[in-house]
Amino acid sequence: MKVLVTGNLGYIGSVLTEKLSRDGYDVIGLDIGYFKDNLVKEPLQIKKQILMDLRDVSENEIEGVDAIIHLASLSNDPLGEFNPNLTDQINNQCTVKLADIAKKVGVKRFVYASTQSIYGISNTSQELDEYDSIKNPVSAYAKTKWISEQKIMNMSSDKFVVSAFRPATVFGPSPRFRCDIVYNNLTSCAFTTGKIELYSDGTPCRPIVHIDDVCEAFISGLLAPKDLVNKVAFNVGIKGGNYTVKQIAMAVQNRVKGSELIFTGKYGKDERTYKVSFNRIYHVLKEFYKPKWNLENGGDQLIKFLKEINLTEETFRGETTNRLKQLKFLSREKYLDKDLKKNV
Numbered sequence: 460m461k462v463l464v465t466g467n468l469g470y471i472g473s474v475l476t477e478k479l480s481r482d483g484y485d486v487i488g489l490d491i492g493y494f495k496d497n498l499v500k501e502p503l504q505i506k507k508q509i510l511m512d513l514r515d516v517s518e519n520e521i522e523g524v525d526a527i528i529h530l531a532s533l534s535n536d537p538l539g540e541f542n543p544n545l546t547d548q549i550n551n552q553c554t555v556k557l558a559d560i561a562k563k564v565g566v567k568r569f570v571y572a573s574t575q576s577i578y579g580i581s582n583t584s585q586e587l588d589e590y591d592s593i594k595n596p597v598s599a600y601a602k603t604k605w606i607s608e609q610k611i612m613n614m615s616s617d618k619f620v621v622s623a624f625r626p627a628t629v630f631g632p633s634p635r636f637r638c639d640i641v642y643n644n645l646t647s648c649a650f651t652t653g654k655i656e657l658y659s660d661g662t663p664c665r666p667i668v669h670i671d672d673v674c675e676a677f678i679s680g681l682l683a684p685k686d687l688v689n690k691v692a693f694n695v696g697i698k699g700g701n702y703t704v705k706q707i708a709m710a711v712q713n714r715v716k717g718s719e720l721i722f723t724g725k726y727g728k729d730e731r732t733y734k735v736s737f738n739r740i741y742h743v744l745k746e747f748y749k750p751k752w753n754l755e756n757g758g759d760q761l762i763k764f765l766k767e768i769n770l771t772e773e774t775f776r777g778e779t780t781n782r783l784k785q786l787k788f789l790s791r792e793k794y795l796d797k798d799l800k801k802n803v
């Protein structure tokens with residue numbers, strides 16, 4: 460099966476393409492390359508890499524492709540606020556355009572990387588399911604992901620199977636490791652500085668999920684019978700995976716002996732909080748989605764990984780592992796213009 464992965468030179472894409480290649484898929488990557496050289500370890504090279512802006516994509520890149528896993532986006536809340544119009548262009552308009560072309564040229568499956576950020580501020584007395592729960596996206600990132608998810612779901616047909624996977628905040632090793640997401644951030648902070656810096660008061664709920672389990676969920680969108688996944692959205696996470704930020708911090712403290720918890724107050728009270736139900740994916744995709752990682756074994760693995768890559772405080776705080784800093788760097792150095800297009 461020929462699979463096009465957009466955003467393959469990102470945090471998740473780097474792991475997903477390795478897994479797909481190992482599983483025997485014919486993988487094509489398409490990415491603008493904002494984080495191409497932000498490596499903490501060597502990635503596996505894939506057979507075909509298209510380095511291009513999704514805004515310029517045409518039938519040429521998609522002809523002959525059986526399935527698309529669409530990851531490319533201005534991903535996460537701070538990055539989405541960099542320029543909300545561009546966030547809409549890339550996350551929303553480009554997603555719809557890509558799905559439109561894909562449908563026209565006969566792509567059979569379209570797997571969309573959506574997000575639980577679409578739940579935004581919610582009542583945490585109950586777990587949110589995919590359909591009945593209220594969506595309350597707060598950031599430009601979350602709003603554009605939610606709008607585009609709804610639009611492409613409505614494009615699905617018997618021949619064009621569309622599914623949306625909404626991962627919790629991801630953690631775990633990747634050649635393009637990120638320190639701007641909660642569990643990776645707190646673990647890396649403790650590992651490199653001996654301190655666990657919390658930007659909020661630690662009370663918000665932030666479900667988390669391991670990168671390998673997320674990749675397995677996306678791949679299930681290619682493998683599962685179409686009746687199970689067509690026009691279906693799935694929360695991606697693990698049973699019992701609705702942790703508060705404070706609980707995540709405590710797990711870090713247990714692993715990095717002597718590390719000190721510090722409330723920086725940087726973001727004041729963070730209103731974004733949600734508890735999510737993972738019943739649908741566990742039930743409907745039980746043959747395909749068998750998550751292996753949790754706060755404990757994933758935390759142990761993270762520490763091992765940080766030792767292996769010898770993460771320093773400079774890398775933890777710098778462009779290599781922080782997306783917004785990298786985009787600001789590329790803009791400041793004029794590698795990118797004001798529309799985040801490449802200056803050639």
Ligand SMILES: NC(=O)c1ccc[n+]([C@@H]2O[C@H](COP(=O)([O-])OP(=O)(O)OC[C@H]3O[C@@H](n4cnc5c(N)ncnc54)[C@H](O)[C@@H]3O)[C@@H](O)[C@H]2O)c1
Nearest residue numbers: 466468469470471490491493512513530531532534572629
């Ligand atoms: N990491 C998480 O915690 C998380 C959680 C939920 C959902 N997701 C979703 O999963 C997907 C992948 O996330 P990630 O963490 O790997 O993000 P990432 O930022 O590491 O990777 C995104 C990739 O998209 C590429 N890209 C951005 N704009 C592009 C454009 N105009 N043309 C071509 N490529 C472009 C970037 O260069 C980058 O390599 C995203 O859609 C994100 O919304 C991520």
